[in-house]
Amino acid sequence: MPSGEPLSPQLTELGYYALSRHPVTPAELADEAVLADRIGLGTAFVSERFNIKDAAVLAGALAAVSTRLGIATAATNHNTRHPIVTANMGATLAELSGGRFALGLGRGIAPLWQVLGLANVTGAQLGEITDILRRLWRGETIIGHDGAIGSFPVLHLGVTLASPPPVLLVTMSPRTLQLAGRIADAVVLHTFLSAEATAAAVSTVREAAERAGRDPNSVRIWSVVATVGDDLDEQDQLRRLYGRLATYLQGYPDILMRANGWHTDDLARVRASAAFTSARGAIDATAEAAELAELAKVIPREWVRDCATGSPTACAAAIDRQFELGVDSVIMHGATPTELVPVIEAYRAIRSTRRALPANPGSVALPLSSGVSA
Helix, strand or coil, X not given: CCCXXXXXXXXXXXXXXXXXXXXXCHHHHHHHHHHHHHHCEEEEEECCECCCECHHHHHHHHHHHCCCXXXXXXXXXXXXXXXXXXXXXXXXXXXXXXXXXXXXXXXXXXXXXXHHCCCCCCHHHHHHHHHHHHHHHCCCEEEEEEECCEEEEEEECCCCCCCCCCEEEECCCHHHHHHHHHHCCEEECCCCCCHHHHHHHHHHHHHHHHHCCCCHHHCEEEEEEEEEECCCCHHHHHHHHHHHHHHHHHHCHHHHHHHHCCCHHHHHHHHHCHHHHCCCCCHHHHCCHHHHHHHHHHCCHHHHCCCEEECHHHHHHHHHHHHHHCCCEEEEECCCHHXXXXXXXXXXXXXXXXXXXXXXXXXCCCCCCCCCXX
């Protein structure tokens, strides 16, 4: 952190995705994080792609260059690592960050697992790996495990963590939302959920927590809002809005359609477009200007209705409206900390009193020594 640079009061309820643009330049991560820390953003989330976005490496870099910033994987996948490797990753990052790290897990994309020769991730596996990780971080030795995630003669980490990392689940599936309500410390929803879908997801998590005998408010819920300001050039706006949505429709269209109650005939029109059928990879990374313009025409406007778009004031208002849906925190997706500076300033001007939350994105419980205020 440069000396003499004042730290703005931290907005622990707000986060951003690190390195959210394509193509990715990992070296930009450090300057992003330093600025995010200075302007008061709460958490940097790391999404993982199997190119040059390794979640453990990026999270470690975030811990090294920031002082207050919460850090979370959102998400990594347990099926790509041995349980001890995942436990080691979580333990190391928890210690390195001084308790600012949360381990975010998700199902991932089924077609990708098929290409890589890996089995699909199930809810049973997510529940089992969460339990095993917590036991390992408590210092337990697990002998002869044989379950949903596989068979392991001995699992032992060799340390006992005083403050183990929270576990958050990244999902929009009703069943996994219910699982999260039963077992997770926090939940990250999904970009491009409508206001109605977000409110329904919140209810699903809270109700499942209550049925499991938990305090419904003990699960921290993050919504994810595509944030695309009008200061960007038109092609960049289209890429971050319609290009990114089209990319999700490449990977897991059915679940996104069901979550939002979108009509399948609209999806058919999107899939029939030349921009979709001629895609050369992830659309948000490869589409050209004409293809992005075509996507903007065929994707229904209501599918991006609840995104944060327009002026900084309009973006801030859209972010603030998320809290009316029952979420605790909001990730502003697709914008860098530099691009978020005017949005943050506009948000501070309209921000109402919020429940005080810790910097760790997987927790709602403030440490006794915390100076965080609403």
